[in-house]
Amino acid sequence: MNALRELIGLFVEDGSLALAILGVVAAAAILSVLAAAPVATGVVLLVGCLGVLVENILRAQRNVTRPPARQ
Amino acid sequence: MRRAPSPTKEKGHLALMDVAMSNWATIAPAITSAFLASIVEVVEAFTIVLAVASVRGARPAIAGTLGGLLLLALIVIVLGPMINRIPIGLLQFSVGVLLLLFGLRWLRKAVLRAAGIIALHDEEATYRSESLQLQEEMRRREARADWLAGLTAFKAVVVEGLEVVFIVIAVGAGRGLLVPASLGALAACVLVLGFGALVHRPLARVPENALKFGVGVMLSAFGVFWTGEGLGVAWPGEDLAILGFIAAFLALGLGLVAVLRGRSAELAR
Numbered sequence: 001m002n003a004l005r006e007l008i009g010l011f012v013e014d015g016s017l018a019l020a021i022l023g024v025v026a027a028a029a030i031l032s033v034l035a036a037a038p039v040a041t042g043v044v045l046l047v048g049c050l051g052v053l054v055e056n057i058l059r060a061q062r063n064v065t066r067p068p069a070r071q
Numbered sequence: 072m073r074r075a076p077s078p079t080k081e082k083g084h085l086a087l088m089d090v091a092m093s094n095w096a097t098i099a100p101a102i103t104s105a106f107l108a109s110i111v112e113v114v115e116a117f118t119i120v121l122a123v124a125s126v127r128g129a130r131p132a133i134a135g136t137l138g139g140l141l142l143l144a145l146i147v148i149v150l151g152p153m154i155n156r157i158p159i160g161l162l163q164f165s166v167g168v169l170l171l172l173f174g175l176r177w178l179r180k181a182v183l184r185a186a187g188i189i190a191l192h193d194e195e196a197t198y199r200s201e202s203l204q205l206q207e208e209m210r211r212r213e214a215r216a217d218w219l220a221g222l223t224a225f226k227a228v229v230v231e232g233l234e235v236v237f238i239v240i241a242v243g244a245g246r247g248l249l250v251p252a253s254l255g256a257l258a259a260c261v262l263v264l265g266f267g268a269l270v271h272r273p274l275a276r277v278p279e280n281a282l283k284f285g286v287g288v289m290l291s292a293f294g295v296f297w298t299g300e301g302l303g304v305a306w307p308g309e310d311l312a313i314l315g316f317i318a319a320f321l322a323l324g325l326g327l328v329a330v331l332r333g334r335s336a337e338l339a340r
Contacts, residue, residue, distance in 0.1 A: 028299070053175055060188065
């Protein structure tokens, strides 16, 4: 069980980042099935991954710098 | 007198040069990312094996390391031939998605570390904490001390080694580059172990975060490329598109570090 957790940990550390990446891949896959121009699939994939990275990193910084809530 | 090359010959020559350029665009990043990623992983495994050797002696450390390497070799021998049976499109897609998960995870962490938002990985601290943990564990179970020490080395080699195996397969399998990628990883192992044997202490001066940043950039670029190929995208420039993706992830990563540092400095004022 521990080994399985470590194996999954190789790919997934921040669940929201992993989910967002899979979301981008799913969107690109749907576009490719709908027979859109293959370039559109590529653009969605590249721009989506770059966007996911930016959003996740900026959110991580906000979470760290946010002042603690008052008790 | 030399005759001028015929237009057909010249065209053929240009086509060959195109192929060579395109091959090099895939081979060079594959070898480089396997080499750099393996340095990071081997340094981490070496730190733990060294902690085991310092606490309990060389014998359990060597036994655990050899056991781990044997298991890794078995995994490669069993899984290696299976790769050839998977349809290329499916292989490219699944390896691409795993590379995106793996590469973007490394790049995210490296950016956050470079911007000072999370702490840098410290091999000296890992060495101290592993040694302390092991000493504590051994005091409690003296009878099985050698066994525990060997198991710690074994686990470190298997966990870090699996990452190396995955990276080699991921960057090499899609275009039949398993051998060059394996050579990149092997060179990293020889370099780190040779240097480690000489200095006999944790390799704390390896710029781990810079390596992780670079590898994260390359793996993410490969991830976009392979996932797209698996989905039938005809990338402009074919393999050369990888260089464009590397440039895009690199520029974004460096830009994010600059923005985050600027914001942190503003908050500190």
